[in-house]
Amino acid sequence: MISRTHCLAIGLALAATATPAVAKDRPDPYVAKGEAVTCIPIRSIRSTNVRDDRTIDFIMNGRKLYRNTLPNSCPSLGFEKRFSYQTSISQLCSVDIITVLWNAGPGLQPGASCGLGKFQPMEKAAK
Template identity: 60%
Template structure:
């Protein structure tokens, strides 16, 4: 039983790093002009790629890639962030805040967004 527990613990520790290289940004081609804002209600998912790149997956599977003007410390490691806006849009003038997972989603660095570039992700 102890051997099984030790094996499961090792697998849980090793799996996150083996799952994907966090520094790798999936290739994409531009699919239109960059936008200053995207509608909040259409954001279905986000994918963080390192400390400077976030893909916003919208309803209809449209993807906007946001390359932050500056690296946002720990964004690539934590892969989670929050934002606050009084509008129904998320804009390049808005600020995101990295959320640290330990001890309980504490705020980290706050960083400005860049423009939202519509892209087509290149399938591998």
Template identity: 70%
Template structure:
């Protein structure tokens, strides 16, 4: 295969893994931790994401379960851009995986890459 074709295929595959505002549905703000954090979540169970700030992403799963991922370090521009991509050869997204912020500049441009943390199950706070 030619190098340009490989790059086009890689970009197409990466865009399938893009999480951003177009996919996001608002997760409730009144969430509290519910149980022990896990290392991985199943890719097929992720319905949407909500980037809360430069260190926090809520993964909204099928069945409305929410896993909050708090990155070990701040990821520049994640909170303002609110979109990222990831690549994995597994059927899971794990705390050892890396996300890359995507900038909207006429097209999508790659920004900083940052490591994920553990996935903390969350639930609505009781009133």
């Protein structure tokens, strides 16, 4: 198997215009379902949603969602809402490190690096 470096940079969605106070008032529509897993396949990641400095939702193909709660707060992650990672395998795992990407003038600059936690499968809560 050829070792490859995979990078993912998540940009701040232009459609997300809610103020932080409004965003925090919205209830979380998801609940945990099943056991957390240590890795998810990179090829299946469709998008991500950075919820705050410790929480990232990974939206997968097939509408699956995995929530990763970092073991420690990652400075500026919730504000910047974008990060990168590097791995030599085809999975993103709880032992991997993400790096916050800061918008610094004409390009993105690396910020804090933080470890991931386990990936908790989530589903929409019943109404």
